[in-house]
Amino acid sequence: MSTAQAEISTILMDKVADWLTQSALAGDALETLVRGFCERLAAAGLPLKRVHLSFSMLHPLYDALGFTWLRGQGMEVEGFRKQDGVHSDRFLTSPYYHLLSNKLDHLRRRLDPSMPSEFPVFDDLRLMGVTDYMAFVHPFNGNTSQGMMGSWSTDSASGFSESMISALLRIQNHLAIATKMAVLTKLADNMMTTYLGGDAGRRVLDGQIKRG
Template sequence: MTNAVSPEISTILMDKVADWLTHSSLAGDDLETMVRGFCERLAAAGMPIARVHLSFSMLHPLYDALGFTWERGSGMRVEGFRQKPGQSSDRFTRSPYYHLLTNKLDHLRRRIDYSGPSEFPIFDDLKELGITDYMAFRHLFNAGKDQGMMGSWSTDAPSGFTEGMIAALLRVQNHLAVAAKMAVLNRLADNMLTTYLGNDAGKRVLSGNIRRGQGDTIRAALVMADMRGSTMLAEQEGREAYIDTLNQFFDAIAAPFNRRGGQILSFLGDGFIAVYPCDRHREPSEIACRAALGAAFKATARMSVLNENRKRQGLSEIGYGIGLHVGNVMFGNVGLNDRLTFSAFGSAVNEVQRLQTLTKKYPQNVIASQDFATYCGGGWITLGREKLRGVKEKLTILHPDATDISEQDDDGTFEISYDGVSDAEQLMLLLRNDGGAGMDSGNGKAVQ
């Protein structure tokens, strides 16, 4: 614990913390950098803070909330989890946050009583840290309650928080909320662009590459994949079941192409196009093509697992085709002046699409051009020469030798665990739902 005498909190130093938040916000710092810097400066200013927990709702297609836990001398832990439907966690419903939200309170303060049972489960954890005083709060970013900040301050000062400390925390809390909202909005813009456009295209747009016709000519390994028999599946399964099937298909076949330099550029109905940008030299082209081929092997294996699962459920198998090619593509903005899309286009894109359609003619699911196979090396089976629509010369088309599949290493990065939901997500879902209906199951940890 800290010294028995409660320190006087310097207004000047606390103002410096607030000023730093303003500068951090104007500089466009990310939320993690801002929260870590804030907590360290808060402690450096003389506030006897031992632990800080902050949670921010995030308008993101994949992630719902971010949580930050800072402990003096231990640094900061960050959590960000996807939403998973389930039941309310009993531990969460017995938390200070739940009490604060369900009673529509802005603040909740408790002295930690070591002589009897804890009012909330989290207090048992705080006792191990020597915490003497605890304050939880919520701060909405707007009236719609779709974004906001919640958190808690904990001190191990023997006398707890003084009135001066509480006043200083309330003041700096307002500055933190403003700065955090800016960081959340910046993160939102980045999240949306990278989720819907891809990482590289999203960065290009954020950096100002937004004029129609603006872009670059790049060299890339190209991948085009498509589902077979989607119309029949849609008729057989119905709308909701078909959408679920389509997402399962993309999870299985597309995820490997969004790693190791690959980018899913766009989803086209029940298919997609991916690119592996590379320099205009042999070695970078070899690296890009081999990465694309490795992803194709993984996608093939994942589709086998998916179809085995569907077979056990009495569902029909999902057919697919993958085309592989390499070439120069134009990468940039096309469309209308007031409605643009960021995409790759050019003859190489048309050719990889034609290669993909040849999987309807041949029994193989993966077909590549001679140029792609040459850069990859390894074993290939020549299928023949085909005249592609729009291409003058016939192209030699090949299929990768299945014996090479075992040589591809699994990087173990594709599967995402959905076990448990973070405290941050639970409290932000409750904040949005205004009462906790349909809350997710917890991960067994105490809510902060």
């Protein structure tokens, strides 16, 4: 990758940040926001192979909602739940758990095929051709039980440049604000639907049913 290609346009990244703000203000659904964000990051010049984002959720069926975007393949959505209040082995052996346990906000690893995997997920990423990986944790309101966790992966031979790392760390704040609004909207919808039923809950949120 040339130096020119390794430098990420600040103007393009600012446009992604502006889009996040507009999407949040428009009340876009979390899935729509995440998909649009990933597509715009790739269009801005980041050589992303895979993006994973996970959000804590107050939901009767699952504890977290995960989104996995793969270049050229679109996005998958998955719900996660604890078994009898215990985290799965998949989570306990993940970079996310490592970050939370050690009170770190992010970690970066170059995936060297000749070295043993630090985390099991790295084996899967290597099969996808991933060369560089960065994971992060971004709590909402300083509460580590509610927030966003995610990771960025590239299959570029030279990995992420320092410009790319800086751009990703900066955009995470904009992403956190936008997704927090979308998550809170989804939580409100979940609660209203659970206690009032689907139609009545949506009518309350839309302002069609008022107190008194």
